[in-house]
Amino acid sequence: MISMEQCDLLVVGAGPAGMAAATVAATLGVDTVLLDEQPGPGGQIYRSVTTTPVTNKRILGEDYWHGATLVEPLRQSGARYEPGATVWAVSQKTAADPSGFEVAYSVGGEARILQARQLLLATGAQERPVPVPGWTLPGVITAGAGQILLKSSGLVPSGRMVLAGCGPLLYLVAWQYLNAGARIDALLETTPSGRLAQAMPHAWGFLRSPYLAKGLRLMRAVKAGVRIARGVTALEARGDGQLDSVRYEAGGASHTLAADLLMLHQGVVPNVNLSRAMGMEHVWNERLDCWEPAVDAWGASSVPGAGIAGDGAGIAGALAAEHRGRLAALQVAHSLGRIDTARRDRGAAGPRQALARAVRGREFFDILYRAPKEFLRPAGDTIVCRCEEVTAGQVRETVKLGCTGPNQMKSFLRCGMGPCQGRFCGLTVSEIIADELGKHPREVGYYRLRFPTKPLTLGELASLPQTDESIGAVVRLKK
Amino acid sequence: MFKRLDEGTGEAGHATVQITVNDAVVACRQGDSVAAALFAQGISACRDTAVSQAPRGPFCMMGICYDCLVTIDGKPNQQACMTLARDGMAVRRQHGAREVPA
Numbered sequence: 001m002i003s004m005e006q007c008d009l010l011v012v013g014a015g016p017a018g019m020a021a022a023t024v025a026a027t028l029g030v031d032t033v034l035l036d037e038q039p040g041p042g043g044q045i046y047r048s049v050t051t052t053p054v055t056n057k058r059i060l061g062e063d064y065w066h067g068a069t070l071v072e073p074l075r076q077s078g079a080r081y082e083p084g085a086t087v088w089a090v091s092q093k094t095a096a097d098p099s100g101f102e103v104a105y106s107v108g109g110e111a112r113i114l115q116a117r118q119l120l121l122a123t124g125a126q127e128r129p130v131p132v133p134g135w136t137l138p139g140v141i142t143a144g145a146g147q148i149l150l151k152s153s154g155l156v157p158s159g160r161m162v163l164a165g166c167g168p169l170l171y172l173v174a175w176q177y178l179n180a181g182a183r184i185d186a187l188l189e190t191t192p193s194g195r196l197a198q199a200m201p202h203a204w205g206f207l208r209s210p211y212l213a214k215g216l217r218l219m220r221a222v223k224a225g226v227r228i229a230r231g232v233t234a235l236e237a238r239g240d241g242q243l244d245s246v247r248y249e250a251g252g253a254s255h256t257l258a259a260d261l262l263m264l265h266q267g268v269v270p271n272v273n274l275s276r277a278m279g280m281e282h283v284w285n286e287r288l289d290c291w292e293p294a295v296d297a298w299g300a301s302s303v304p305g306a307g308i309a310g311d312g313a314g315i316a317g318a319l320a321a322e323h324r325g326r327l328a329a330l331q332v333a334h335s336l337g338r339i340d341t342a343r344r345d346r347g348a349a350g351p352r353q354a355l356a357r358a359v360r361g362r363e364f365f366d367i368l369y370r371a372p373k374e375f376l377r378p379a380g381d382t383i384v385c386r387c388e389e390v391t392a393g394q395v396r397e398t399v400k401l402g403c404t405g406p407n408q409m410k411s412f413l414r415c416g417m418g419p420c421q422g423r424f425c426g427l428t429v430s431e432i433i434a435d436e437l438g439k440h441p442r443e444v445g446y447y448r449l450r451f452p453t454k455p456l457t458l459g460e461l462a463s464l465p466q467t468d469e470s471i472g473a474v475v476r477l478k479k
Numbered sequence: 480m481f482k483r484l485d486e487g488t489g490e491a492g493h494a495t496v497q498i499t500v501n502d503a504v505v506a507c508r509q510g511d512s513v514a515a516a517l518f519a520q521g522i523s524a525c526r527d528t529a530v531s532q533a534p535r536g537p538f539c540m541m542g543i544c545y546d547c548l549v550t551i552d553g554k555p556n557q558q559a560c561m562t563l564a565r566d567g568m569a570v571r572r573q574h575g576a577r578e579v580p581a
Contacts (some may be wrong), residue, residue: 037542039563044541049511052485086542126543136546138524138536139480145540149481153508153515158482180484241534242524260480261523270541386538386546389530419545419556455545455556 007080008330010103010116012087012274016318017310018122019070021325021332024347026079028333032116033104034074035085040175041074042067043124044144045318054155059179059413060151061172062264063214063318070322084108089451090119090278100305106456111464114450115346118305118332121275122325125311128290128298128371129424130165131378133236135264136386139243143173143265156182160262162246163226164188164235167267167369168215175218186257187222188248190233190266190375195368202363209361229255233374266371270312273421274450278303284442287366288315289376290427291446299328307331316359323355375437378428385425387418395429399436405428406447419455422447481518483508498568507564514540514547514559517570525549525559529576549573 001213011022014036022034041170042049046067057065074081089104093115127142134140143163149155158176161184163174170187177184222228238256244261260465271288272282281294281302292314299307309328310321327348334344376393378384390413398412406429409415415429416422422429426447434441496549498516507516514537517525524534526548537547540560547559552569555577559570 037561048510050504053508053510059484126541127539136533136538138534141536141540145538148540149515150516153485153511153519155481155515155519156484157480159480198517227524364513386544389533419548420543424539 005113006115007031007118008116008336009033009118009329010035010101010114011079011120011122012044013122013124013310013312014041014074014081014083014126015036015045015071015122015310015321017068017124017312017321017325017326017328018043018120019074020322021120021122021309021329022079022081023070023073023077024326024329025332028329030329030333030336032077032079033116034079034081035087035114036081036083037086039083041071041081041083043122044148045124045321046070047148048152054150054180055257058368060176061179064151067318071416082107086454087274088454088456090274091451094442104452106460109460109463111460112467113458117336119307119327120299120325120332121306121308121312122310122321123271123274123308124321125315126271126423127169128130128266128269128375129428130264130266130375131382131392131425131428132264132375133380133382133386134238134243136383136389137237137239137243138241139239139260140237140262140264141168143263144268146261146263146426147176150176150180156180156181156414157200157261160185160258161261161263162186162188162257162259163263163265164246164248165191165265166371167265168365170265171219171222171270173263173265174222174226178221184226185259186234187226187228188235188246189210189228189230190232190235190372191230191369192372193231195370199364199367202361202367206361206364210357212361231382233372266375267369268311268315269427270314271423272296272312272446273423273449274313274445274451275301275308277451277453278306279307280306282446284440285314287363289371289441290315297327298331298438299324300331305335316362319358320355323351323358326351327355345395376428376431378432384428384432385413385415385418387420388414389417390415390425390430392432395432396436399433401431404437405445406433407445409433410447416447421449421455423454480521480523483519496564496566498564498566498570500570501572502569511564512540512560513549513551513557513562513564513568513570516564517559524572526573527575532575550577 008031011034014111049067087105093100211397232248236247238245275293282291295313299309307328309325434444523536538544542561550571551557
């Protein structure tokens with residue numbers, strides 16, 4: 001068994017940012033460990049890229065297969081990659097030795113501790129919650145979930161299937177399903193009319209984007225192959241214990257579609273649970289309606305020795321993530337004394353240029369696909385917190401009773417206190433409170449997140465290796 | 480609900496794994512998560528919630544929503560989307576909160 005107790009750099013997450021960062025760091029002589037929750041490398045965007053049963057490359061498309069080019073260099077870099085590993089706590093080592101981190105993680109239900117001089121979070125994004133009536137019904141999943149089922153198991157929808165929401169991923173999933181010959185009954189597009197006009201001032205960047213032609217081809221194929229309803233509002237999943245239909249309004253009329261499967265999507269947001277629990281400073285992104293950690297051009301956060309790369313530091317896409325990972329790794333190698341400033345800056349020139357190219361045109365997409373207010377600030381009986389089954393109406397009523405923020409809201413309603421730890425209600429609860437108080441979400445703030453950032457059992461905790469010091473701290477009687 | 484891509488469209492042959500779901504034998508593929516195996520079998524609900532006993536099923540497929548909790552080999556609160564199906568695995572629907580044995 002390889003010794004996993006100490007390293008120079010711990011990278012959390014083996015998506016594009018994490019793979020690229022670990023590769024560069026290890027290649028520069030930094031003793032690097034890469035921990036990832038999934039059984040194989042790739043993150044969500046390149047999920048199962050080494051094992052997917054979908055071997056016809058035309059189905060998932062060339063952008064997906066680009067992920068495979070990151071895997072081999074990682075394997076040859078000397079970085080110690082451990083799959084199936086969930087990080088659940090990070091602490092600064094000690095007051096006397098503040099340089100470095102003690103990181104607790106679990107593999108197969110057994111907890112371990114790792115000491116790392118530096119830490120790089122590459123924990124990526126998650127889909128934004130889409131709180132609509134009935135979104136907790138079996139048969140309703142996220143579009144990303146549908147795509148994961150395709151990538152990891154070669155599963156495509158059978159029966160009546162509806163895609164609903166907005167964002168590039170929604171169209172990508174539709175395109176991949178069409179390539180696979182799968183059935184899509186309808187795509188319900190929630191982008192409000194007038195958005196294109198708002199986005200147009202930013203079209204110049206988009207027109208120079210290397211992905212323009214590819215994106216247009218994809219959109220054309222989807223428009224030709226799928227029935228699309230535009231300007232959809234009042235989206236609702238219906239059924240008694242199981243999805244049976246989707247109701248929506250469009251063009252001033254109400255429509256109902258029979259459905260066995262509904263896939264929802266309203267874009268992606270940074271996964272902030274680890275970065276917040278570590279106490280990193282976060283800022284509100286006005287255009288993307290979400291929090292993101294404050295980072296510098298090298299991905300360094302407000303916590304010394306801890307950086308973030310990839311979508312976890314702000315949504316910019318898979319290619320950008322890869323380059324941000326490389327930049328962060330160069331900075332780590334520099335701060336550990338492996339390379340001098342000149343070598344760091346020389347190494348950074350390529351990734352910086354590629355990064356600028358990769359994010360060109362994003363403003364256009366961000367504005368065009370910004371989630372409509374009704375999905376950000378739901379009302380009535382719509383469940384907001386899936387774990388504790390708290391509704392939007394309850395949150396609104398509780399604000400009227402005098403509740404001033406999301407942390408107090410936990411005490412009133414338990415929202416955000418279930419196993420998902422606010423991942424699927426945090427943004428919505430902050431938005432609703434802001435709405436009721438007439439404040440900005442920035443003023444309302446977010447849940448205070450604490451370790452463990454993923455639920456764990458007492459048995460798991462008890463399996464942690466004990467030092468003499470920690471045993472001495474709790475054992476009173478000694479022989 | 481979901482079906483496997485046909486062989487002809489590019490799915491490589493993968494070894495078969497057998498699990499049981501509420502005592503019924505379910506054939507799935509090496510590399511399937513338990514949640515994927517459930518969907519492939521047409522099962523979209525895998526638990527009843529602790530709060531209102533409402534049926535729920537896998538939602539995010541990436542380990543963050545905790546809606547796919549099931550009992551696996553007698554152990555409750557297991558994430559079906561984060562657990563790979565293994566031969567002989569016994570998966571059961573989870574009713575409400577987990578029970579802690581006395």
